[in-house]
Amino acid sequence: MIRSIRILLTFATAPVLFSACGGSHSVETSNEERIMCEKLPMQSDGIVRLSKIQVNPDYLEEYMKYAVEVGTTSLETEPGVLTMYAVADKLNPCNITILETYASQEAYKSHIASQHFQKYKKGTIHMVDSLILDDVTPLNQNNIITNTIKR
């Protein structure tokens, strides 16, 4: 529960409705509003991954919309999707890297079976020139990343 507590308190200045999954909580704020599900703790079979995508330049703008949509929906609604942080190289914006963290193998299977991931996968498959999934190990297990969507 540590991660989900952290998520809740991360939003303790915002009106938070943990409704997409998990329990429901609401906190007042002055200037922000978010909807975010509670997160599962990282399990021993969790996944930390750098997904490296080379996008066809002809489709880059369209691909970015799909990528932002699937990342936002996954973070907001999936308790087992702990990070989905996508960046584009400044020198070659067609080179996209996504830091993906799943709480467990089950969470990953649930993610790839989700409607929003399937929409992304089917909608972008012709836009992707190459995809490399590099599973990685954090050097420091006490180095904690919390990934949220600001609304």
Next chain:
Amino acid sequence: MIRSIRILLTFATAPVLFSACGGSHSVETSNEERIMCEKLPMQSDGIVRLSKIQVNPDYLEEYMKYAVEVGTTSLETEPGVLTMYAVADKLNPCNITILETYASQEAYKSHIASQHFQKYKKGTIHMVDSLILDDVTPLNQNNIITNTIKR
């Protein structure tokens, strides 16, 4: 201040002593303790970077100790170091990637001038076969990463 407020509230279940820099706050918790400085908000000249390091296999274990130490000290003491998240490829642990985020150019200059960074740089320069600094742009500016050290 949003980032520093978020950091504070991220730790609202932990006894937090924001003493390394910034103000001092203490909050009760059941099971965790951390020391973390308050963070600066991301500025328009901030940096998001993927540093890609290939470590000489003969020095990998020693390099990892330096990398963990500089990451921990930077996150805990530098208000302008927003992320320092290092991962190693599972298939080739000599390939290290670090997600580095600096609140501004000034924060980056302060980081590379710091005693702990200089210790890391001078202590590991003979261990590093190659270093690539890929500056990147997050696809979604509302996708927020918070990076902390669990104690």
